[in-house]
Amino acid sequence: MMKLRTLFLFLIIFFAVFSAYEYLSDREESTAKIPPTSEGYFRAFAYNNSTDNRLVLRANSSTERPYLELGNVSRGTGVVYTAALALSNEMKSEIVITGVDVEDVQWSLSQYMQIYLHNNSDSLAENDNGVLIYDRGTSYRFNWTLAAGDSDASTAGTNTLSYSNTDNIYYSPNPLNAANNDFVWVEIKIVGGNVVPLNKDYTGYITFYYKYGAIKLWYHADIVP
């Protein structure tokens, strides 16, 4: 009888130990979706045209990362894109944009680049209470809050966006005011001057950070006489 009890006890302990290693766990399930390029929860959409009359913000296909084609930039005058892109929140909660980094890959365009956030697509940021977030090599920490979005990539606030099949990106066909909205305009300015080297294929990355995440965009420009 004693042996039988011992055997039962052993069996219980054996299965308990075995089971513990196998099953002492707790499970979760996550779902994710990889959508076309222009439909992320924090994404960018276009407005300004580049010097080739296509959108500054564009993608080579619907699955590729968007990039900024800053075009042929005159060394003497530089260029200002008042709304090179908009940063847009599609999440149904506010998000806060906190910073930007510019990383040069070929040549050093960052030394001549300024970046602002502001409200009116057709206004110069300097005249539109814009916030200077990057100034020729220096990043400034800031907080710009985007209102909750609506999970609909075809809208910006209550405005309807269009989709470019050429540039594979959503864009605004009309001027928009971003004040208190779920998007903000990004002005990119290349400050001209004779010190800017005449080179083709200035390239690098511009990364925008928010709480919590980031979007990284490749840029390209040629500096011409």
Added chain:
Amino acid sequence: MITVKLGKRTLAVGALLIAFAAVMATQYATVRAQASIVITGKYPWIQFMAHDIDARDGGWLLRRNSDTVNYTIYIGNLTGGQIKIWTAAFAIVNTEKNYTLRITGVRLWGSGLGKLLNYINVTLHSKPDAVGVPPAKTNAYQPPSESYWTTDSDAMLYWNGSQGAVDHSTDGWVLGQGNGYDKNNGILYYSYTNSTGALQWAKAQYDTTNHVYNYTTYVYSDESGSHDNDAVSGTDNFVWVQIVIDLSQISDVSTLGVTLDSPLTINMEFFFEGTAVT
């Protein structure tokens, strides 16, 4: 030595009742009459608690369809060139009163995920509103920039992208003793350390819409120390789970080998080891 091992595994048996109760009952109910088993979907010994918000509807990120099914979190939509960080996708809460729990590992898997798991990182850390940044180690993932984010260095990396699971069988995050439930009022207790170093109990409420406990006290460790109530390994009975998806180096998402614009399911499983508190 043997006594210690049995002590640990005694709790292990208890915890596994959640998933294993039916089998145990079939095999041993006639052998040991004094065995008592409770099957529950709402009051398990290891509980999850919601914090972050679902991007689709503003409800809790952690949710489930009923009280008896597994939890889900929705972490998309994501695309190339992007990083998304859920700093507190959920908390793991130990409700056992007489045991501490060491979290020894995590496993992620699923079908049709292509290379996606190579770009996912899971970190346990203290402060739900900050980015958990594990100590720098060779080949260990760290968020790309700390200068624009509030960060939390009290963090441990558990899933390291393409490197996979990180073994924490001996040094894993330890959840302190729990305090059970107030079942009459639908309350889960989770502990925190106040500014004077004392352990206090906060009450998580049960959300009957999303079938999940959600935090109520603002569990955040601010720099002034006036409300220093983060999850401290070995003391507090909970820890925040951070999930990072870093596609910043992906120029074309078609290279991930997943079906685009279609929901992908990632299973996540945590492993624990218990120790009796004497």
